[in-house]
Amino acid sequence: MTEKRTYTYAVLRYVHDVMTAEFVNVGVVIYVPSTGSVLSRVRNSMGPRLRGVFPDLDRDAFTRAMRATERSLATLTKETRTEGLFPSDADAVGMVARALPKDDSSIQWSSPAGSGLTNDPEKTLARLYDRFVSRYDVRSLRRRSDDDVWRPVRLKLEEQNLSVQLQEKTIVGTVDEIVFKHAWKNSVWHVYEALSFDLADADGIKTKAREWAGHLLSASDGATEVFKPHFIVCGPSRIELSSAYKSALAILKKAPGTPEIFEEDQVDDLVAQIEDEVRAHEAHAS
Incomplete structure (x- = not known):
């Protein structure tokens, strides 16, 4: 030897x-x-x-x-x-x-x-x-962006040919406001945001979740409109960051407004939920 x-x-x-x-x-x-x-x-x-x-x-x-x-x-x-x-x-x-x-x-x-x-x-x-x-x-190969995460949702919604058009919505609270890129309203505002946690390190992943939890806290305080937040998320490419990703999901789930979390393999579930709610709203309106 x-x-x-x-x-x-x-x-x-x-x-x-x-x-x-x-x-x-x-x-x-x-x-x-x-x-x-x-x-x-x-x-x-x-x-x-x-x-x-x-x-x-x-x-x-x-x-x-x-x-x-x-x-x-x-x-x-x-x-x-x-x-x-x-x-x-x-x-x-x-x-x-x-x-x-x-x-x-x-x-x-x-x-x-x-x-x-x-x-x-x-x-x-x-x-x-x-x-x-x-x-x-x-x-350092290209990581998925928030837009990448939302794209399959948009494409599937287009396939459903729903009459409702998602729009940008600003929720205004007493001390802060938050802009959601996709929203529609029946009795409440249903707001959606795509979040990519395909980031470089654990700190970045947790920080992004904390920032969104903070946004929800600030906007919920004194908000004049009722809203229900939904997040469609994707995890990191690096398997060693899985623990940080799980922590990020836990942070979001405990955020104000009790947001619903859909992971990227649950796109069909999210689209089906939106479709059911929109169809129910249309039936009630007629």
């Missing part, structure tokens, strides 16, 4: 604006002190994550910065092959600082260094690169 060796690593970051310190991970450097080995891997293209986070990023400038970084790290790797050139108690942060001195440039690195044991530094580098850099390219 190959002996496991201690290694440390540093994550390279592209800092778009040094004043705001917003960054995206763009590379990983590993240092194995027992062998004096330095391994590195950096981005060679912007990818969807960088384009999404920094839409005004200059592609050419970014590419030049990454090529310069790659050259500096390649020089460091070559130098470490000289036995005893660097102390065995150095870590990845100290090593990368030799190649990329800390300054106000856009390429920075994480600190303190991470660490672990490896019997295959190349595989460990690939795993860390996927963990900190490339995995977010896959997950």
